[in-house]
Amino acid sequence: MDAATRTETVEVERSSWTRRVLLWGLPAVVVVAGVWFYGSAGRYVSTDNAYLQQDRVDVAPQVSANVREVEVAENTHVEAGQLVLKLDDSVYQVALAAAQAKLAAARTDISALKAAWVEKGGEIKVAKRAAELTERDFRRQQELAARKLISASALDAADRMLEISTGATGVLELQRGQTAARLGGHPEQPVDSYPEVKAALAELERARLDVEHTLIRAPQAGIASHLPKVGSRVDVGRPAFAVVADRAIWVEANFKETDLEWVRPGEPVAVDIDTYGQHRWKGRVESIAQATGAEFSLLPAQNASGNWVKVVQRIPVRIQLERHADDPPLRDGMSATVEIDTGPHTRFDRWFGRGG
Numbered sequence: 001m002d003a004a005t006r007t008e009t010v011e012v013e014r015s016s017w018t019r020r021v022l023l024w025g026l027p028a029v030v031v032v033a034g035v036w037f038y039g040s041a042g043r044y045v046s047t048d049n050a051y052l053q054q055d056r057v058d059v060a061p062q063v064s065a066n067v068r069e070v071e072v073a074e075n076t077h078v079e080a081g082q083l084v085l086k087l088d089d090s091v092y093q094v095a096l097a098a099a100q101a102k103l104a105a106a107r108t109d110i111s112a113l114k115a116a117w118v119e120k121g122g123e124i125k126v127a128k129r130a131a132e133l134t135e136r137d138f139r140r141q142q143e144l145a146a147r148k149l150i151s152a153s154a155l156d157a158a159d160r161m162l163e164i165s166t167g168a169t170g171v172l173e174l175q176r177g178q179t180a181a182r183l184g185g186h187p188e189q190p191v192d193s194y195p196e197v198k199a200a201l202a203e204l205e206r207a208r209l210d211v212e213h214t215l216i217r218a219p220q221a222g223i224a225s226h227l228p229k230v231g232s233r234v235d236v237g238r239p240a241f242a243v244v245a246d247r248a249i250w251v252e253a254n255f256k257e258t259d260l261e262w263v264r265p266g267e268p269v270a271v272d273i274d275t276y277g278q279h280r281w282k283g284r285v286e287s288i289a290q291a292t293g294a295e296f297s298l299l300p301a302q303n304a305s306g307n308w309v310k311v312v313q314r315i316p317v318r319i320q321l322e323r324h325a326d327d328p329p330l331r332d333g334m335s336a337t338v339e340i341d342t343g344p345h346t347r348f349d350r351w352f353g354r355g356g
Contacts, residue, residue: 043262043341043342043343043344044339044340044341044342045255045259045260045262045263045339045340045342046337046338046339046340047253047254047255047256047259047337047338048335048336048337049253049254049255049314050251050252050253050254050271050319050335050336050337050338051251051252051333051334051335051336052249052250052251052273052330052331052332052333052334052336053249053250053251053252053332053333054222054244054245054246054248054249054250054331054332055220055222055244055245055248056222056242056243056244056245056332057219057220057222057242057243058239058241058242059084059216059218059219059239059240059241059242059243060236060237060238060239060240061085061087061213061216061234061235061236061240062210062213062236063087063092063210063213063214063236064233064234064235064236065087065088065089065091065092065214065233065234066087066088066231066232066233066234067085067086067087067088067228067229067230067231067232067233067234067240068086068087068088068089068230069085069086069230070084070085070227070228070229070230071083071084071085071086072084072224072227073227074224074225074226074227075223075224075225076223076224077221077222077223077224077246078218078221078222078223078224078243079218079221080218080219080220080221081217081218082217082218083215083216083217084216084217084218084224084227084241085215085216085227085228085234085240085241086214086215086216087213087214087215087216087234088214089211089214092207092210092211092214093211095207095210096204096207096208096210096211098207099200099203099204099206099207099208100204100207102200102203102204103197103200103201103203103204105200106194106196106197106199106200107191107192107197107200109196110183110191110194110196110197111191113179113182113183113187114183114187114191116179117176117179117180117183117187120172120175120176120179121176123172124169124172124173124176127165127168127169127172128169130165130168131165131166131168131169134161134164134165135165137161216240218243219243220243220245221243221245221246221247222243222244222245222246222247223243223244223246224241224242224243225241225242225243225244226239226241226242227240227241228240228241244332249321249323249330249332250286250318250319250320250321251269251271251283251318251319251321251336251338252316252317252318252319253316253317253319253336253338254293254314254315254316254317255314255315255317256312256313256314256315257292257312257313257314257315258312260288260315260317262342262343263285263288263317263340263342264285264342265284265285265286265287265288266284266285267284267285267340267341267342267343268282268283268284268340268341269282269283269284269285269319269338269339269340269341270282270283270338270339270341271283271319271321271336271337271338272336272337272338273328273330273334273335273336274334274335274336274337275328275334275335276328279327279328281321281322281323281327282321282322283319283320283321283322283338284319284320284322285317285318285319285320285340286318286319286320287317287318288315288316288317288318289315289316289317289318291315292313292314292315293313293314293315293316294313294314317340319338
């Protein structure tokens with residue numbers, strides 16, 4: 001075999017070996033590398049289904065009326081207890097005056113009954129004294145009649161007077177008992193302890209509260225929003241305005257249930273707010289909801305139906321932000337992207353049953 005033939009044979013063998021390497025070796029390397037990179041990942045879990053949250057209170061009036069004055073401007077800071085709205089209290093002032101008059105009338109009625117009860121007690125004493133005198137006179141008349149010194153008609157007249165005196169005492173005692181019954185059987189109690197007066201006092205207190213409720217104050221410190229206009233109507237149970245806390249703020253991230261295997265409270269979190277692309281916040285997992293978001297919906301899914309389709313559920317995770325004085329301002333509802341560092345956990349741990 002000459003040199004040219006040998007060279008051609010070597011090149012053919014080399015080309016065949018190269019094809020084998022490219023055909024089998026390169027895919028094997030790619031598969032191994034892919035498995036390694038995929039399996040060694042999983043330490044970080046992230047989602048862009050996250051939003052800033054702040055404590056917000058929708059303030060609903062406890063009385064219905066027209067707005068007379070708005071004491072603060074829209075989107076301004078208010079302190080807890082600060083006056084925000086004044087409602088028209090004309091109707092409630094009239095009700096307050098009526099309640100005061102009703103209380104005075106109830107106290108007058110009870111005082112009159114107590115005075116009548118005392119008066120009847122005095123009349124009973126006088127009647128008993130008169131009955132005692134009549135009884136003595138009747139006994140003297142009996143003695144005289146026994147000696148035949150007076151006529152039978154005079155004795156009968158004395159007997160009739162005794163019966164009248166005794167009967168008058170009984171009638172007065174009945175009248176006094178009726179007065180005591182109207183006083184609940186306790187005529188010696190203070191005036192304000194009787195049910196009629198207590199009811200009037202309660203009505204008066206309700207009228208006073210209604211007047212106080214026409215002054216609507218901020219329940220917490222924060223930013224007052226969605227304030228009504230002067231002259232507009234506010235009703236009981238319908239929010240008149242809202243107060244959004246401007247201090248405490250957190251992130252509520254809705255993770256897929258399949259991403260939460262290694263997520264635990266206290267783990268570090270990186271937070272990016274869509275509004276501020278060049279600034280990153282740090283935080284920590286504060287808590288994980290005990291139920292999926294679907295369970296808190298108005299109409300939870302009924303998975304026992306015949307057209308059931310399995311859907312990956314979202315579970316809210318509350319993240320506490322670390323804030324600094326030079327941070328940009330944050331507002332309720334801003335969109336965010338969060339990434340949680342779950343520690344030395346990878347997909348290999350799941351595949352081989354390691355970790356906890």
